[in-house]
Amino acid sequence: MTALLEVTELTTRFPMAGKEVPIVDALDFEVGRGEVLALVGESGSGKSMTALSLMRLVPKPGRVASGSVRLDGEELLNLPVRAMRRVRGAGVAMIFQEPMTSLNPVMRVGEQVVEAIRLHERVGRSAALDRCRRLFEQVGIPDAAERVHAYPHQLSGGLKQRVMIAMALSARPRLLIADEPTTALDVTVQAQILRLLRDIQEETDMSILLITHDLGIVNEIADRVAVLYAGRIVETAPRTALFENPMHPYTQGLLRSMPALALSGRRLPEIPGVVPSPSDWPTGCRFASRCSKVMAVCEGVLPEFRVQGPGHDVACYALQEAASRGEKKGVQQQEGAS
Amino acid sequence: MTTPLLRVQGLRTWFPIKAGVFRKTVGHVQAVTDVDLEIEAGSTLALVGESGCGKTTVGRSILGLTPSQSGRVEFEGADLRGLSQTAWRPYRRDLQIIFQDPMASLDPRMRVRDSVAEGMRSFGLGRDESERTERVQQLFERVQLDPDHIWRYPHEFSGGQRQRICIARALAVEPKLIVCDEAVSALDVSIQAQILNLLADLQSELGLAYLFITHDLGVVRYLADRVAVMYLGQIVESGPTASIFANPLHPYTRGLLKAVPSIDPHRRGGAPPVEGDVPSPSAPPSGCYFHTRCSDVMEQCRTQAPAVYGEGPQRARCFLADPSGAPR
Numbered sequence: 001m002t003a004l005l006e007v008t009e010l011t012t013r014f015p016m017a018g019k020e021v022p023i024v025d026a027l028d029f030e031v032g033r034g035e036v037l038a039l040v041g042e043s044g045s046g047k048s049m050t051a052l053s054l055m056r057l058v059p060k061p062g063r064v065a066s067g068s069v070r071l072d073g074e075e076l077l078n079l080p081v082r083a084m085r086r087v088r089g090a091g092v093a094m095i096f097q098e099p100m101t102s103l104n105p106v107m108r109v110g111e112q113v114v115e116a117i118r119l120h121e122r123v124g125r126s127a128a129l130d131r132c133r134r135l136f137e138q139v140g141i142p143d144a145a146e147r148v149h150a151y152p153h154q155l156s157g158g159l160k161q162r163v164m165i166a167m168a169l170s171a172r173p174r175l176l177i178a179d180e181p182t183t184a185l186d187v188t189v190q191a192q193i194l195r196l197l198r199d200i201q202e203e204t205d206m207s208i209l210l211i212t213h214d215l216g217i218v219n220e221i222a223d224r225v226a227v228l229y230a231g232r233i234v235e236t237a238p239r240t241a242l243f244e245n246p247m248h249p250y251t252q253g254l255l256r257s258m259p260a261l262a263l264s265g266r267r268l269p270e271i272p273g274v275v276p277s278p279s280d281w282p283t284g285c286r287f288a289s290r291c292s293k294v295m296a297v298c299e300g301v302l303p304e305f306r307v308q309g310p311g312h313d314v315a316c317y318a319l320q321e322a323a324s325r326g327e328k329k330g331v332q333q334q335e336g337a338s
Numbered sequence: 339m340t341t342p343l344l345r346v347q348g349l350r351t352w353f354p355i356k357a358g359v360f361r362k363t364v365g366h367v368q369a370v371t372d373v374d375l376e377i378e379a380g381s382t383l384a385l386v387g388e389s390g391c392g393k394t395t396v397g398r399s400i401l402g403l404t405p406s407q408s409g410r411v412e413f414e415g416a417d418l419r420g421l422s423q424t425a426w427r428p429y430r431r432d433l434q435i436i437f438q439d440p441m442a443s444l445d446p447r448m449r450v451r452d453s454v455a456e457g458m459r460s461f462g463l464g465r466d467e468s469e470r471t472e473r474v475q476q477l478f479e480r481v482q483l484d485p486d487h488i489w490r491y492p493h494e495f496s497g498g499q500r501q502r503i504c505i506a507r508a509l510a511v512e513p514k515l516i517v518c519d520e521a522v523s524a525l526d527v528s529i530q531a532q533i534l535n536l537l538a539d540l541q542s543e544l545g546l547a548y549l550f551i552t553h554d555l556g557v558v559r560y561l562a563d564r565v566a567v568m569y570l571g572q573i574v575e576s577g578p579t580a581s582i583f584a585n586p587l588h589p590y591t592r593g594l595l596k597a598v599p600s601i602d603p604h605r606r607g608g609a610p611p612v613e614g615d616v617p618s619p620s621a622p623p624s625g626c627y628f629h630t631r632c633s634d635v636m637e638q639c640r641t642q643a644p645a646v647y648g649e650g651p652q653r654a655r656c657f658l659a660d661p662s663g664a665p666r
Contacts (some may be wrong), residue, residue, distance in 0.1 A: 042526035043497075156615040157389075186388035186553065188612040191597040195610050213526065216599030222604050243603035258533035258601060259556035268535050268560060271528035274496050 003030035004207045010067035012046075012053045017279040023062065024050050030256035031175060036201060038206040038218040038239075041228030042254075047211045050228070051177050054209075055094060056084055071175065078237055093168035097180035103152040106188050108146025109163045110136075114291075120171040135166040140196055158189035166288040179211045185289070194220050212292060215255060216281055220242060224311065227251050230275055230286035232302070233315050233335065237312040247314045249291045285317065293318040341415050343379040343547050344400070344515060348372050349409035349419075351392075351399045352476040355620060367620045369395040370406070371571040374646075377515065380541065382548040384579070386594075389569035390616055393551045396568070397517045400549070401433055402426050413515075431461050434508035435582040438520035440500035450503050451488035454478075457511040477506040481536060498529035505536065515547045522557060534561060555598050559583055564651075567591050568618055570627040577652030588632045589653035626656070634658060 011208065012024040024046045030103065031037045041047045052058050054069055056076065062298065071078045071091050088094075096102050104112055114128040115134065134324060136144035139162040141306045152160055152303070161181060168176055178197065182190040198221055201208055218225055219239065226236040235248040246252045252270040273290040283289060284299040291298065294319060306323075350373075352366040369392045377383045387393045389439035392410060398404035400411050403462045411419040418429060444453050454477060455470045457463075464470040476487035481502040492500055501521065503600060508516050518537070522530045537637040540546055550561055558565055566576040566631065567590065575588040586592045600606070612630045618625055625629050631638040638657060 060628060122522050127397075157519075158615055164356065186616075188388065188593060188595040189615065190608070191610040192613070194599070198607075214599065215527075215601050219603060220599040240603040242599060254527060255601065257528050257530070259534065259554075259560040266359065267538070268531040270531040270535055272532075275526075 004033045004035075004072060005209070006068070006070040008052070008068045010050070010053055010069060012049055012058055012062060013065040014062040014278070019064070019180055019279070021278040021281070022065070023231055024053055026067070029226050029233065029236065031195055031207045031209050032223075034201070034205045034207060036198075036210060036221055036223045038210045038222035038225045039228055040212055040213060040215060040218050040225060042213055042275060044230070045279075046231040047213075047228050050178055051094065051179050051209070051211055055088055055092060071235040076160075086120075089116070090171040090173060091178060093171065093173035093176045094177040094179065095161070095164045095181050096169050097183045098199070099157065099164045100152065100163055105152050108149050108151055109155065109160075113163070113167045114147075116167045117170045124186065127319070131170070131261060132166070134168060136163075138169070139163075139166045141166070142323075156189075157185050161185065161193055162196070165193075165200070168278040169204075173211060175207045175208060176201075177209045177211070178252045179215070181210075182217065183214070185213070197221060215243075215258060226316065227254075227278075231278065232315070233285060234236060234287065234316070235312075235314045238310070241309060241312050245309070246310075247308055247312070247319055248287075248316050249293050249318065252289045253292075255288075275318060285315075293316075295321065299323075341412075342376040344375075344377040344549070345410070345412040345413060346373060346375045346396075347410045347412075348374065349396065349399060349406055349411065351404060351406040352394050363621055368403055368571050368622060369619060370399060373409070373568075373571075373573055375566050375573065375576070377547050377549060378563075379547055380392065380545040381563045382541065382550055382561055384550045384552060384562035384565045385487060385568060386552055386555060386558050386565060388553060388594075388616060390619060391568040392571040392619070393568050396518055396550050397435070397519050397549060401435060401517060406613075426629065431457075432509045432514045432614075433517070434506050434511065434513040434515070435517040435519060436501070437520045438523050439504070440497065440504045441492060443504055444500060446492055449489050450492060452497070453492075453505065454488070454507045454510050461511055463511065473510070474506070477509055478542075481506045482532075484535060496529075498525055498532060500641075501525065501533055502536070505540070509540070509544075512544075513546070515549065516551045517551065519551045520553070521550075523552065523554060530557075537561065555595060568593065570616065570622050572655060573646075574628065574656070575652070575654040576650075577650075581652050583653075585646065587652060587659045588628075588656045589658070591630045591654075592626050593631075593633070 007029050010024060010027045013020040014023050025048060031194045039047045039050060053064050054211055064077060076087060110129060110132050113132040117128040117131055132148055133144050137149060141147050141159060141162050172224055182193050212218060222239050224238050226233050229250050235251050246255055256269040257271060259268060271290050274321050284301055285303050288294050288298040297317050303317045305313045305315045307319055308314050343496050349370055351370040352368050354363040355365040357364045357369060373396055376530050385396060386395045395404055399406040406419060409419060410417050413429060451474050454474045457468050464473055474488050477490055483499060483502050510562040522533050525533060552558060562579045563584045564571045565579050569590050575591045586595055596611035612631050617630060626639040629635045644655050644657045644664045646653050648654055649661060
């Protein structure tokens with residue numbers, strides 16, 4: 001069976017400093033059925049733009065320049081506008097970081113969910129309102145029957161995010177894209193929402209593409225991880241492999257610089273420098289200027305992906321170099337033994 | 339015993355809620371209630387809590403930026419609370435603040451050299467403008483920025499670099515205490531590590547004290563000597579960082595620590611440690627403010643407010659921490 005979402009060579013360009021810069025640069029990834037894939041990266045890595053590209057919602061003057069996005073085998077990038085509208089919601093739903101800005105402040109939250117339900121299904125208002133109440137119960141909103149009449153400002157941040165999740169679930173999507181869904185929330189509420197997303201995923205067998213900058217959240221909810229740096233994926237791996245054996249120097253640096261791991265009084269290992277701006281991206285590896293293992297070859301052309309373990313692919317010359325040295329050593333040892 | 343650099347006692351900052359034609363006060367947002375804290379010279383106290391717990395208001399009330407109703411804010415023994423703007427002026431050199439959003443705290447139309455030198459000029463530091471320029475260049479080097487960039491505007495720098503500029507500006511007047519209000523929260527982890535290391539280096543070199551206001555427990559563990567945990571305007575637990583992390587006494591502290599997602603691949607899942615939402619600070623619950631969300635709630639918690647218990651350096655506002663033995 002093929003993956004639910006197959007993305008190949010996805011490239012999104014924005015005009016910048018007189019040229020068209022690929023903010024999302026030739027991304028390849030898949031989201032399996034019932035799988036949670038995390039796209040993790042820092043600001044400017046292109047992770048949110050990737051999500052918008054999948055939904056064909058890239059703001060002008062940007063545009064998806066090339067590549068392919070297939071949902072259940074259906075190409076989305078050349079779908080007519082009306083058909084694409086049906087895909088948004090029923091095929092792929094999305095929730096964002098700021099629940100307040102995604103809700104209409106002058107409309108009762110129940111009505112907003114009813115509107116979403118009736119956009120995709122021919123049902124009467126009262127039947128839709130019933131569905132809405134059940135959805136509110138499913139996402140753990142207390143006093144659901146009354147809360148459908150509340151305005152967004154009467155709800156806390158956590159409850160508003162639950163309303164957004166209810167709305168996203170209303171058309172029974174096959175894929176949920178969650179863009180930093182808990183970043184604006186407090187840790188105790190974040191834990192509740194992450195648990196909810198995991199429970200819903202298990203109940204409905206929906207797939208989730210989680211976009212985040214927080215490796216802790218990745219560990220909490222993802223099955224597989226793709227690490228993004230400056231518009232490129234640098235490493236993909238199953239969750240456990242990524243945390244136990246991170247291979248790309250950027251992933252290693254990111255994990256080490258998290259203060260949660262460091263002990264008080266010791267210096268935090270930092271990644272020197274800053275993410276290069278898209279208009280100054282080098283021709284070679286984009287992490288080269290900050291990398292501790294940089295070699296001459298890194299500054300030439302972008303490194304290719306190489307398989308380093310089961311489902312574990314890394315784009316890094318230093319690893320390839322180490323591997324070929326290891327092979328040579330192995331050959332020499334064999335020769336010595338014979 | 340020596341006097342601490344800063345001692346806050348019984349600080350209360352309530353905001354009136356006014357309604358009706360005569361703007362009658364109908365209630366209060368109880369942002370900060372009876373907060374006690376101490377910071378030794380050269381040390382770091384982290385004030386940690388979730389949004390709306392009053393941690394920022396504590397920082398602002400200490401600096402006299404938000405008027406408080408009662409209590410004492412003693413800096414080197416002198417009570418600063420309720421002083422007029424003019425009376426506060428000499429202390430502005432000793433107490434500086436760094437905010438979360440460096441873009442909002444730098445004037446976008448001012449060259450960064452002028453932003454950094456403004457405080458020096460105001461306190462008459464440096465003989466003339468050229469000497470102050472030299473000093474700004476030194477400060478830039480100290481915070482690892484290119485001294486040739488002092489004539490640029492804020493928008494020409496990245497977020498991490500702008501925060502370095504704000505640190506340079508705070509250092510320019512040679513303060514003794516810096517209030518860092520979510521100073522690294524808006525930064526990416528790799529940049530956050532750079533700024534945290536810089537703050538730690540500056541502390542050991544210059545003997546600075548920090549009041550570090552944050553919601554991020556990872557940052558607290560890395561940087562703080564002591565921690566105070568806030569919930570609904572009150573400090574619910576305080577003590578040395580190591581003992582708070584190893585042995586939290588208050589159920590809220592325990593929940594907060596457990597709620598932080600771990601990056602240990604063998605540790606995940608489990609029920610959310612704290613259910614529900616924070617109640618409104620304009621109508622806090624009866625008894626213990628945390629009883630509505632507490633997993634260890636007892637009958638007395640619903641009606642009686644717990645005092646602060648504990649004999650050692652670690653103290654908690656919870657009946658379970660009462661050494662005389664809480665009735666179960």
